[in-house]
Amino acid sequence: MSSPFVLKPCDAKFTQAIKNLEIAFSLDGSVKDDAFSASGKALNQAKSQSKLPLSGLGLAVKDLFHIEGLPTAAGNPDWLATHAIPKNTNRCVAKMLQAGATFKGKTITDELAYSLHGQNKHYETLVNPVAPAHIPGGSSSGSAVAVSAHLADIGLGTDTGGSIRVPSSYQGLWGLRTTHGVVACDNMVALAPSFDTVGWMTRDLNTLTKVANVCIDSATQSEISGSPRFGIAAHLFEQAAHKSLCKTWLAALADNNDCIVLSETQLDLKTLQTAATFRTLQGNEIWQQHGEWIEYTQPDIAKDIMLRLNWCKTITTQEVEQAKAQQSVVINHLNTLFEEIDVLIIPTTPGVAPRCDADETTLANDRNALLALTAIAGLAGLPQLHLPLFTLHNAPCGLSLVGKKGNDLALLALAKKLTTR
Numbered sequence: 001m002s003s004p005f006v007l008k009p010c011d012a013k014f015t016q017a018i019k020n021l022e023i024a025f026s027l028d029g030s031v032k033d034d035a036f037s038a039s040g041k042a043l044n045q046a047k048s049q050s051k052l053p054l055s056g057l058g059l060a061v062k063d064l065f066h067i068e069g070l071p072t073a074a075g076n077p078d079w080l081a082t083h084a085i086p087k088n089t090n091r092c093v094a095k096m097l098q099a100g101a102t103f104k105g106k107t108i109t110d111e112l113a114y115s116l117h118g119q120n121k122h123y124e125t126l127v128n129p130v131a132p133a134h135i136p137g138g139s140s141s142g143s144a145v146a147v148s149a150h151l152a153d154i155g156l157g158t159d160t161g162g163s164i165r166v167p168s169s170y171q172g173l174w175g176l177r178t179t180h181g182v183v184a185c186d187n188m189v190a191l192a193p194s195f196d197t198v199g200w201m202t203r204d205l206n207t208l209t210k211v212a213n214v215c216i217d218s219a220t221q222s223e224i225s226g227s228p229r230f231g232i233a234a235h236l237f238e239q240a241a242h243k244s245l246c247k248t249w250l251a252a253l254a255d256n257n258d259c260i261v262l263s264e265t266q267l268d269l270k271t272l273q274t275a276a277t278f279r280t281l282q283g284n285e286i287w288q289q290h291g292e293w294i295e296y297t298q299p300d301i302a303k304d305i306m307l308r309l310n311w312c313k314t315i316t317t318q319e320v321e322q323a324k325a326q327q328s329v330v331i332n333h334l335n336t337l338f339e340e341i342d343v344l345i346i347p348t349t350p351g352v353a354p355r356c357d358a359d360e361t362t363l364a365n366d367r368n369a370l371l372a373l374t375a376i377a378g379l380a381g382l383p384q385l386h387l388p389l390f391t392l393h394n395a396p397c398g399l400s401l402v403g404k405k406g407n408d409l410a411l412l413a414l415a416k417k418l419t420t421r
Contacts, residue, residue, distance in 0.1 A: 018175030052100030107142025241351025
């Protein structure tokens with residue numbers, strides 16, 4: 001299996017930068033501004049690494065996050081060639097390193113993070129370690145592969161349209177897409193800022209929770225009632241390839257919990273136009289972020305991604321206004337729904353990952369089906385936790401808990417209760 005790392009810590013060219021990271025974040029103390037500056041000054045007081053919350057855990061970082069002294073390629077060699085090496089480190093990366101995590105490397109991402117399939121023509125093909133015949137899922141593909149291949153314990157990534165949730169589902173990992181804005185997206189390559197979130201993937205829930213406690217400010221969080229009302233999107237599970245497995249788990253859940261089966265009209269994704277609305281708003285922001293660079297540089301970008309980028313350029317002001325109006329409809333609809341329930345349960349993906357030999361049409365259809373599901377949380381800025389509960393045809397899949405804004409830590413605590421019952 002090929003390595004998922006774009007940059008390895010042993011790369012001689014960047015040895016000093018790696019050493020600087022180790023010095024800057026191996027000593028304990030409160031997070032200070034100088035920890036993120038070009039100087040990378042060491043903190044004053046040493047403390048045993050064993051006492052730090054992420055001690056002994058390897059960290060793989062998606063190649064969108066800036067780390068002082070190391071290049072950021074955003075999955076594209078032309079981006080790498082036209083951007084300077086960062087002088088500052090992303091705050092979430094810094095917090096994890098200061099909490100004791102060991103930096104393992106930066107990982108391959110789909111180009112500009114604008115895909116969900118984990119395929120990048122510029123680098124060696126990533127292998128899905130737990131289902132080699134299937135694609136790994138993107139765009140946080142390299143971070144996910146690093147974790148599922150036991151090359152790292154924490155896979156740091158971003159989730160705009162599903163890039164934490166999808167590879168988590170396809171590789172059998174726990175994955176958290178955080179509430180929009182709860183974790184700062186500083187010092188990193190943006191895709192669509194109104195939807196960009198930071199997230200992470202792990203092989204177990206305890207590790208996922210440790211990372212959340214380090215990276216999420218508890219002051220931003222809200223509780224879920226001790227006896228939560230679960231809203232089951234039964235019609236969405238009926239459309240999932242792994243519906244039988246989901247139904248069995250949900251039936252057991254209903255035995256001891258307050259479960260409300262939602263009618264199709266309560267969460268009709270076609271009527272709500274979740275995929276189309278998200279696609280338009282995201283596409284418009286992507287072109288605002290990268291259009292000038294694309295037109296000036298004329299970068300070498302994969303055909304399917306370039307087709308979508310060219311489409312982004314054509315989105316009109318009227319289309320954006322209509323999409324924003326529909327986004328408000330979706331948000332209001334979900335707010336009303338969450339007056340009746342505390343947690344929404346949906347399939348994370350329509351099923352297992354497509355096969356590696358899937359044609360372009362199959363992959364395009366898969367992307368459209370994914371967006372309809374992932375856009376629920378995306379449009380409303382909600383937290384979503386993937387639970388890797390099932391295996392179908394020797395490939396992983398699962399379901400998700402979607403909470404209200406600020407329910408990130410509460411979802412993790414709830415998942416622990418549900419999976420240890």
